[in-house]
Amino acid sequence: MFYRGTFAVVDLQAIDHNVRSIRTCLDAPVRLMAVVKANAYGHGAVEVARTVLAAGANDLGVASLEEALQLRAAHIQAPILVLGQVSPQAALVAARSRIAVTLGEDWSALDVPTFTPPLDVHLKVDTGMTRLGLLTVEDTVRAARWLTRRSDIQWRGFYTHLACADRPDPSHAEHQMARFHELLTALRADGLHPPLVHAANSAGTLRDKRWHHDMVRVGISLYGYPPADDFPLPVALEPALHLYGFATRVAEVSTGQSVGYGATFVAQQTTRVATVPVGYADGYPRLLSNRATAESGGARVPVIGRICMDQLTVDVSAQPGFQSGDCVTLYGRFPPEQWTQAALEAVPEAARTDWLARTFAAGKSARAVLSVAELARLSETISYEILCGLAPRVERVIVPTTFDSTDGPSL
Numbered sequence: 001m002f003y004r005g006t007f008a009v010v011d012l013q014a015i016d017h018n019v020r021s022i023r024t025c026l027d028a029p030v031r032l033m034a035v036v037k038a039n040a041y042g043h044g045a046v047e048v049a050r051t052v053l054a055a056g057a058n059d060l061g062v063a064s065l066e067e068a069l070q071l072r073a074a075h076i077q078a079p080i081l082v083l084g085q086v087s088p089q090a091a092l093v094a095a096r097s098r099i100a101v102t103l104g105e106d107w108s109a110l111d112v113p114t115f116t117p118p119l120d121v122h123l124k125v126d127t128g129m130t131r132l133g134l135l136t137v138e139d140t141v142r143a144a145r146w147l148t149r150r151s152d153i154q155w156r157g158f159y160t161h162l163a164c165a166d167r168p169d170p171s172h173a174e175h176q177m178a179r180f181h182e183l184l185t186a187l188r189a190d191g192l193h194p195p196l197v198h199a200a201n202s203a204g205t206l207r208d209k210r211w212h213h214d215m216v217r218v219g220i221s222l223y224g225y226p227p228a229d230d231f232p233l234p235v236a237l238e239p240a241l242h243l244y245g246f247a248t249r250v251a252e253v254s255t256g257q258s259v260g261y262g263a264t265f266v267a268q269q270t271t272r273v274a275t276v277p278v279g280y281a282d283g284y285p286r287l288l289s290n291r292a293t294a295e296s297g298g299a300r301v302p303v304i305g306r307i308c309m310d311q312l313t314v315d316v317s318a319q320p321g322f323q324s325g326d327c328v329t330l331y332g333r334f335p336p337e338q339w340t341q342a343a344l345e346a347v348p349e350a351a352r353t354d355w356l357a358r359t360f361a362a363g364k365s366a367r368a369v370l371s372v373a374e375l376a377r378l379s380e381t382i383s384y385e386i387l388c389g390l391a392p393r394v395e396r397v398i399v400p401t402t403f404d405s406t407d408g409p410s411l
C-alpha cells in the first residue's frame with residue numbers, strides 16, 4: 001500500500017549479477033542450486049526463483065514442502081528439493097507436484113504409500129552438523145538399498161551439509177568431507193551409485209572447488225552477502241535488499257530531554273530528532289537501539305533511543321537540511337535515480353506523495369552502502385537473520401532484471 005512511507009527495494013539485477021558471478025567459480029557441468037527458502041531470505045521467493053533460473057541456476061532448494069508448493073503454484077517448473085524433513089504422507093503430495101524430498105532417516109520399516117508419479121529423493125547423511133541425516137554406514141546403505149528397490153522412487157541425489165565451511169580453519173569441513181567420502185565409498189562398494197552428489201553451501205562453494213561435486217547449494221551469496229564477516233569473497237557480490245523509511249516528523253529537542261521508551265537516550269545538547277516509520281516488527285532488530293547508524297543524503301545518522309515496534313528515531317543534527325518526508329536508509333544503498341521508474345510504477349497513485357520522487361531524484365550520485373553485515377554485527381547476529389527477518393508487512397519495490405538503465409545499479 002505504501003501509504004506508511006516504509007519500503008524495501010528488491011534489486012533483481014543484483015541477484016542476476018550474483019548468480020552469474022558465482023557461476024564463474026564453477027566448472028561447467030556443476031549444477032547450481034539456488035536456495036530460496038524463507039521467502040528467498042526475505043527477498044520474495046517467486047520473483048527470486050524466476051530471476052536465478054533465468055541467470056543460470058539449475059535447481060531450487062527450499063526448507064519445506066509448503067515453500068516448494070508455492071513455487072509450483074507460480075508455475076515454476078525447475079527441479080525443487082525440500083531440504084528439511086518430510087513425512088511419507090507429505091511425500092505423497094510432493095510426488096504429485098514433482099518436488100524432490102530429502103530422506104534423512106530409514107523409511108524401510110515405515111508404512112510408506114505408493115508414489116504416483118514416482119517420488120524424487122535425495123539421501124542425506126549427517127557428517128558432523130548433527131542436525132539431520134543418516135549417521136552410520138549401515139543405515140546409509142540400508143536406506144539406499146531400500147530406495148533402489150522401489151519402482152515408485154527415483155534416487156536423485158546424495159548429500160550432506162557443512163557446519164563450518166565459513167571458518168578460516170578448514171579442519172572441521174575437511175573432516176566432514178572425509179566422512180562424506182567414506183559413506184559414498186561404502187555405497188559404491190555395494191553397487192549403489194547416487195546420480196547427484198552435493199555438499200557445498202555458499203561458503204563451501206566459494207572456498208574450495210574440491211567440495212563442489214555435481215552440484216552446489218548457494219543461499220546467502222545470491223543475495224549479495226558473504227557467509228561470514230571475515231570470509232574472503234573470490235568474486236564481487238551486490239547486496240539486493242534495501243530498506244528505507246521516510247521521516248514522519250523532525251523535532252528539535254533541548255538538552256536534558258529524553259527520547260523513546262525507557263528514556264535511554266538523553267540529549268546532551270540541542271538535537272534534531274527524526275522519527276522514521278520502521279521498527280522491530282518490520283525486522284529492524286531492537287538490539288540496534290542506541291547502537292546502529294542509518295544513512296541520509298550520503299551521511300550517517302545515529303539511531304537514538306529504543307527502537308519501537310513500528311518506529312525508530314535518528315539524530316539528524318548533522319544534517320541541517322533534513323526535513324519531514326526525507327528518506328532514511330536503514331540498510332542497503334541510497335536509492336539511485338535509475339530505480340525511480342520501477343518505484344513509481346509499483347506505488348499506487350494515491351500513495352505517491354512527493355517524497356518518492358524527491359528521494360529518488362536526490363539519490364543521483366549516492367553510492368554509499370550500509371551493509372546488513374554491519375547491522376548484524378551490532379545486533380549480535382548474522383546477515384541471514386536480518387535479511388529473512390524483513391517482515392511481510394514491509395512493501396517491496398521490485399527492480400526487474402529487464403529494467404533499462406544506462407549506468408546500471410552496480411555498487
Ligand SMILES: *Cc1c(COP(=O)(O)O)cnc(C)c1O
Pocket residue numbers: 035037083161200201202203217218219220221227
Ligand atoms: C540453507 C541451506 C543452504 C544454503 O546455505 P548458505 O550458507 O545460505 O549458502 C545449503 N544447504 C542446506 C541444506 C541449507 O539448509
